[in-house]
Amino acid sequence: MAHAIFDRTEKAQQALSEAFASAERAVVFTGAGISTESGIPDFRSAGGIWSRMEPILFDAFLTSEEARLEDWKRRFDMAERFAAAAPNAAHEAVAHLAAEGPVSLVVTQNIDGLHTRSGVPPEKLVELHGAGDHATCLECHTRHEISFAQDQIATTGKSPRCTRCGGLLKAAIISFGQPMPEEALEQAMREAVMADLFVAAGTSLVVYPAAALPMMAKEAGARLIICSQAPTDQDQAADLVVRTPLADTFGPLKKMKFA
DSSP, X not given: OOSOEEXXXXXXXXXXXXXXXXXXXXXXXXOGGGTGGGTOOOTTSTTSHHHHSOOOOHHHHHHOHHHHHHHHHHHHHHHHHHHHOOOOHHHHHHHHHHHHSXXXXXXXXXXXXXXXXXXXXXXXXXXXXXXXXXXXEXXXXXXXXXXXXXXXXXXXXXXXXXXXXXOBEEEEEOOTTSOOOHHHHHHHHHHHHHOSEEEEESOOSOSXXXXXXXXHHHXXXXXXXXXXXSOOXXXXXXXXXXXXXHXXXXXXXXXXXXX
């Protein structure tokens, strides 16, 4: 069993504050649960988008114009949702801990860009599943804005192409069946095994290989804290499990002072 399970916000706040105050090198790993409090749906949960429609596989995107256009339609909808949302107190606290405190890396499975908008330093952020706020060429990797792709489809009725090389443009999100970015995953793994504190927040810890990070950190000697209102399969290995809402729990950490 976990060393302790906190379901009262004040106790959880105090425990997290003490954990970050005593850490020398911490990693924060986030999932959909940190953004649901900003109004962004959890795509994978019961009732989420992926339970209501079939995901478009990467191979289908590559080979089917119909699939590409449907994928873009969904991405435009997501981009609107992301733009309408604002970082909540948990995002802001994580950004403060990364900019001023002991957090050496923020690793997220989210594609909403809220960690960037909250102020996490770019060099301390790894977006394992990409970001939905821009597009990239699958051939030369040139960045394009989502608005460019939207204008292209509205004008031509066809899926957008790169202005540099003519390759297929795709939202900079890792689709089902698309390889994870090796460099990003390797950076996350390096930091996980060097951390003395690993905090998983708002993630169900079921999507691998990312879900292996907490146990990698734990086995390398880190203290493991899991913040999730729903049980995870890794709770029994955690030193502390927090069941309270993330924005309320992390919010006071925005005011922590570090030497």
